[in-house]
Amino acid sequence: MSLVTSRGRPSWMNALCFLVLLTGVLAWVGCESSEATRQEQDQEALANLVGDRKPEITPPAPPVDQQKLTALEAENTNLKQKITKLEQDNTTLSARLSGLEAKLLAERAQAEKAVTPKVPPVGTSYEDGMKAFGEKRYDDAIQVFRALLESNVAEDLADNCHYWIGESYFGKKSYAEAEKEFEAVLQYKISEKKADALFMMAQCYEIIGDKAKAKETYEKVVKDYPTSDLVKKARERWGRL
Numbered sequence: 246m247s248l249v250t251s252r253g254r255p256s257w258m259n260a261l262c263f264l265v266l267l268t269g270v271l272a273w274v275g276c277e278s279s280e281a282t283r284q285e286q287d288q289e290a291l292a293n294l295v296g297d298r299k300p301e302i303t304p305p306a307p308p309v310d311q312q313k314l315t316a317l318e319a320e321n322t323n324l325k326q327k328i329t330k331l332e333q334d335n336t337t338l339s340a341r342l343s344g345l346e347a348k349l350l351a352e353r354a355q356a357e358k359a360v361t362p363k364v365p366p367v368g369t370s371y372e373d374g375m376k377a378f379g380e381k382r383y384d385d386a387i388q389v390f391r392a393l394l395e396s397n398v399a400e401d402l403a404d405n406c407h408y409w410i411g412e413s414y415f416g417k418k419s420y421a422e423a424e425k426e427f428e429a430v431l432q433y434k435i436s437e438k439k440a441d442a443l444f445m446m447a448q449c450y451e452i453i454g455d456k457a458k459a460k461e462t463y464e465k466v467v468k469d470y471p472t473s474d475l476v477k478k479a480r481e482r483w484g485r486l
Contacts, residue, residue, distance in 0.1 A: 369393070371402055374409060383413040404436035411445060420449040440470035444479055451482065460486040 374389035390406040390413075398406060411426030423445065430442035447462035463483035467476050 369396075371398075371405070374406070378409055378413055378416075381416065383416045386410075386413045400433070404430050404433040404438050408438040408442055411442065415445060415449070420453050424449045440466055440473035440475055443470070444475045447479065447482065451486070456486045 369389060369392050371389075371393060374386050374393065377383075377385040377389060387410050390410045394403060394406050407426045407429040411423045411430070414420070414423035414426060427442040427446045427449070430436055430438050433439075436442075443462055443466045447459045447466065450456075450459035450462060460483055463479040463486070466473065466479040467483065470476065
């Protein structure tokens with residue numbers, strides 16, 4: 246066998262070149278295959294990475310405890326029933342209270358009617374006025390004595406009418422009005438009530454706080470009416486001021 250080719254190179258060298266070329270081709274094919282494999286691996290890894298990222302989802306509310314809900318509803322119903330019962334009781338008590346108040350007012354009116362004496366109608370005589378004053382019906386007394394003065398009563402009673410009107414106002418604690426009526430008594434030329442009127446005027450001054458005028462008036466009672474029964478009282482009050 247000849248080991249030399251037609252071109253003058255040994256055949257073994259051609260074989261060696263073919264082997265080297267084949268090795269290079271295989272190496273290139275292997276690199277391409279490795280690159281493809283690596284890209285596939287990278288894509289798979291990326292897909293896995295993206296696939297692991299799941300969207301955030303709000304966790305669902307915990308399930309309602311049906312037993313507790315039922316218990317609360319039952320308690321709410323019970324409270325409503327109690328409130329309704331209290332409202333009914335309140336209405337009943339209010340009705341009873343109104344009934345008791347009406348009964349009490351009726352009993353009080355009946356008691357007052359039984360106890361309060363009937364006031365006789367006001368007369369127009371001097372005696373009627375004195376009776377009203379004695380019963381402390383001062384307004385009725387004033388009305389009677391005013392009526393007598395307006396009817397031109399005799400002068401010997403007119404001064405008395407003024408005096409008892411003054412006493413009635415004094416009893417009502419209307420001291421300024423009382424003083425005016427007592428002053429009217431003093432305007433009569435003759436009157437048996439002048440000493441009394443002066444004494445009552447002094448008391449009015451004393452009560453309202455005019456001590457100087459009260460002392461002056463008590464002194465006048467003592468000096469101008471020495472025989473009056475009021476002299477002793479006037480002197481005592483005069484001495485205290």
